[in-house]
Amino acid sequence: MTRHARNCTAGAVYTYHEKKKDAQASGYGTNAQRLGKDSIKDFDSCCLSLQPCRNPVITKDGYLFDKEVILEYIIAKKNENSRKLKEYERLKRKEDEISLDKATAETNQKVERFLKGENSIISKPTSHFTSEPSTSSISNMAVGRDKELPSFWVPSKTPTAEKPKLQKPHNVVLCPISGKPLKVKDLIEVKFTPIKDSGEKKSLIARECRYMCAVTHDVLSNSVPCAVLKPTGDVVTLECVEKIIKKDWVHPLTSKKLTEKDIIVMQRGGTGYARTNAELEAKQERPALQA
Template identity: 50%
Template sequence: MTRHSKNCSAGAVYTYYEKRKDREASGYGTLNIRLSRDAMKNFNCCCLSLQPCHDPVVTPDGYLYEREAILEYILHQKKEIARRMKAYEEQRGARRKEQKELQRAAAAQDKVRGFLEKEAALVSRPLNPFMPKAATLPNTDVEQLGPSEGPLGKDKDKSLPSFWIPSLTPEAKATKLEKPSRTVTCPMSGKPLRMSDLTSVRFTQLDHVTGSERYVCAVTGDSLNNGTPCAVLRPSGAVVTLEYVERLIRKDMVDPVNGDKLTEGDIILLQLGGTGFAGSGGKLQVEM
């Protein structure tokens, strides 16, 4: 075994290759791997099912979905919003009922306190006209009539809850629910999404499918893949290359497939799948 071999056992240094080999064999430590092309979503696959689209639709932000998958997602979100709204309304009604009961209890306590004050104001001895009225009345401190009268009440307030006595065991209260939003959002961009915002997409298939190339530009005939920036024209739903859009379409703003006038909102940039070297579909931001 030579001195510079990867598996050199005579060296005094634990090399990086040996560390990585032992880490893979033991299963401990951090394992890094570079994602290949097979781990990335193709440009013609749904962002939810990750399968090739048979009836594709695109959102205004350029995310491609299978029509059935995105409609099922929107329906599920509406049901979930309705369930959360029902739970919120039930909790809100229970809190209102509890507040009414507390108000009734407070009103009853006020009546009892007023009755005790009137009873304490009744005296059996004659009043002295030369003394102030407050001096002739007995001690009518209402606070002494409360349940915390004497040192026993103070000790009871300062005592900690006990987990062994059922009456002193702390109870977990229900979490206060926030009012849910009624807006259905896109699963990829997080922006509001409606069914009317979806645009049908028509891919132009290659006459003779060879290898992984299956679709071409609707106008130029160039092959489309994950490395080719594409755009969807809203009036016709045709998929064209971004190079053709910048070179010709933006000059006349006319759909070359059906001849309709175009606006900036009618040109939807299609979000492509990423590679093993960079992230895709999100904003990478570093905060110091």
């Protein structure tokens, strides 16, 4: 049995500890880090600009956007889809012209082969008693077949891949977060209730606690689950929804009837706790270190 030193290089096994140590020192492998509170947006921030919303609107899936930002995104996507559609139509016309020219050329070749075969017919007496040597061969290089085969070392004879089939682009704007179809008429205006008489002389955006529940006046934050009432856009806590609204299904501010579709659960920001957020781990892919 060999002696094991601190820097033993005689082992036949590349251990996990050695691999991890070398990967950390050389910059190979995958870096995984748990995200903190400061790495994720606030509950009242836009999902695109990551800044506090001036005119907040929300989608049916609960994603909050600034109205100006999301409208610019929708207009940009519509222009991009229109450009892709025009490019598709141009390529489609070009492809149709090429296919028409190809079909015409094939028809002309068939006619030429037919006429050539007709002209080569001659009346020649045949003898059934004489045997002619057979010239048929199974070789791929015989009877001029070598000119038809592809060649990987001659550039002019190298086989080429087929062109991908054209696909018509979708003329639908998708939500940048959920990936579902997004329309301007589906955006619902949100009305936050600011905290009054907080004693702070800072502006509303600079405050750490800015808004409260429209019914219970509880302070809203990333750690408090919130919901938006669709008819008026008021933001309330889920606790208020469960304990007050769902008893009679009546809007507590306007006394109008509500349904399950009128309650939109807001997607929360980051708190740093795994129980609150589903994905708090960030990974950085690096070149793999082979053993």
